[in-house]
Amino acid sequence: MDYFDYSNGRLCAEQVDIPTLADQYGTPLYVYSRATLERHWNAFDEALGSHPHLVCYAVKANSNLAVLALLARLGSGFDIVSGGELARVLKAGGDPARIVFSGVGKTVAEMEMALETGIRCFNVESTAELARLNDVAATHGVYAPVSLRVNPDVDAHTHPYISTGLKENKFGIEVNAARDAYRQAADSKHLDVHGIDCHIGSQLTEIAPFVDALDRVLELVDHIESDGIPVSHIDLGGGLGVRYRDEHPPLPEDYVRPLMARLSNCDKEILIEPGRAIAANAGVLVTEVQYLKETAEHNFAIVDAAMNDLLRPALYQAWQDIVPVIPHDGAAKHWDVVGPVCETGDFLGKDRELTLAQGDRLAVRSAGAYGFTMASNYNSRPRPAEILVDGDKAYVVRQRETVDRLFEGESIPDL
Ligand code: LLP
Numbered sequence: 123m124d125y126f127d128y129s130n131g132r133l134c135a136e137q138v139d140i141p142t143l144a145d146q147y148g149t150p151l152y153v154y155s156r157a158t159l160e161r162h163w164n165a166f167d168e169a170l171g172s173h174p175h176l177v178c179y180a181v182k183a184n185s186n187l188a189v190l191a192l193l194a195r196l197g198s199g200f201d202i203v204s205g206g207e208l209a210r211v212l213k214a215g216g217d218p219a220r221i222v223f224s225g226v227g228k229t230v231a232e233m234e235m236a237l238e239t240g241i242r243c244f245n246v247e248s249t250a251e252l253a254r255l256n257d258v259a260a261t262h263g264v265y266a267p268v269s270l271r272v273n274p275d276v277d278a279h280t281h282p283y284i285s286t287g288l289k290e291n292k293f294g295i296e297v298n299a300a301r302d303a304y305r306q307a308a309d310s311k312h313l314d315v316h317g318i319d320c321h322i323g324s325q326l327t328e329i330a331p332f333v334d335a336l337d338r339v340l341e342l343v344d345h346i347e348s349d350g351i352p353v354s355h356i357d358l359g360g361g362l363g364v365r366y367r368d369e370h371p372p373l374p375e376d377y378v379r380p381l382m383a384r385l386s387n388c389d390k391e392i393l394i395e396p397g398r399a400i401a402a403n404a405g406v407l408v409t410e411v412q413y414l415k416e417t418a419e420h421n422f423a424i425v426d427a428a429m430n431d432l433l434r435p436a437l438y439q440a441w442q443d444i445v446p447v448i449p450h451d452g453a454a455k456h457w458d459v460v461g462p463v464c465e466t467g468d469f470l471g472k473d474r475e476l477t478l479a480q481g482d483r484l485a486v487r488s489a490g491a492y493g494f495t496m497a498s499n500y501n502s503r504p505r506p507a508e509i510l511v512d513g514d515k516a517y518v519v520r521q522r523e524t525v526d527r528l529f530e531g532e533s534i535p536d537l
Pocket residue numbers: 180183201224225284321323324325359360361362395396397398399434438491492496
């Protein structure tokens with residue numbers, strides 16, 4: 123459920139009129155809803171009930187400081203994948219003791235930063251990373267808390283680019299090699315084994331792969347504990363899908379229930395790392411129709427947002443709903459909604475039935491996750507402004523980038 127709806131024929135975010143936001147702040151414009159973000163985070167937290175748990179929001183989905191600060195105030199943990207994300211969480215007031223650090227390529231500098239900060243746990247993805255982390259911790263005379271991300275080799279039935287739990291993927295430690303990796307971790311003087319972790323992919327709409335992955339993880343927990351290496355938490359990763367079109371992903375409580383049924387006799391703390399399910403439907407991207415171009419083959423609605431602002435349609439052929447901000451009368455036609463970027467792959471939606479006129483505003487729905495965070499400056503396009511709505515108030519939480527900012531840091535050598 124989200125808080126974007128029409129009121130008197132105008133699209134609103136909570137009680138804020140989106141056309142007015144577009145007039146005030148221009149387009150393209152990301153608009154987020156506080157009530158939606160909080161509702162989604164709370165749904166996960168409540169689903170885990172009284173079992174010891176921590177919801178670690180996956181920062182990569184939407185890393186705006188205002189979004190992170192909202193979640194930090196709810197008591198959220200954070201799943202980070204870079205030093206940059208760590209800095210953002212700290213800046214937003216996140217609790218270091220609730221941060222887990224995932225990712226296959228942590229650098230020495232990132233490890234040092236995380237150790238200094240005192241994060242909750244490193245989700246280690248290879249034995250080489252274990253060795254490096256042990257060295258870095260030793261150099262600094264500290265102990266690094268670790269959990270090993272195991273790759274359970276289950277098919278998440280999702281887009282191949284966002285499937286991560288198959289043995290051919292680069293992520294995690296092969297399930298068959300994990301027992302040895304745990305021995306290596308336990309024998310490493312400057313590592314403290316805390317947990318076990320898996321993440322099998324994103325935009326999952328079925329429960330079965332999550333359950334299969336948990337079963338493999340639990341089997342492994344038995345093995346490693348029988349080797350004398352106890353773990354105190356199990357991190358189930360993120361990946362719960364959202365409804366973009368006609369998908370029927372389970373609600374957080376329906377996703378958690380079968381998992382907790384398997385964990386009823388287990389007193390270990392459960393961590394989860396949802397990103398998309400918290401942020402996607404809490405945001406829209408507002409754009410304005412610049413030109414309508416009707417050709418023998420296609421009708422193109424050329425809008426002012428492009429693949430650099432919202433990459434998902436171009437990269438994954440992802441379908442996101444596109445709705446008029448102020449619906450009006452007229453004949454509907456089928457439009458390819460495309461951006462100004464010089465690539466054929468630059469589209470936001472194809473073959474969409476819409477009644478359009480030049481100057482109309484459209485909202486791309488479900489753009490709160492992997493929207494702004496994947497935006498770039500391709501074609502030297504400044505990135506959009508971001509607005510956070512709270513009830514009847516709207517806050518600019520990121521100003522529109524200026525063209526000057528684009529070449530800040532560049533210089534012309536005196537050749
Ligand atoms: N934990 C780990 C270790 C991850 O790699 C990810 C996402 C998450 C948690 C959060 O997954 P979520 O709950 O959001 O599904 N750019 C793609 C999605 C890439 C997801 C990468 N990892 C997209 O726009 O669909």
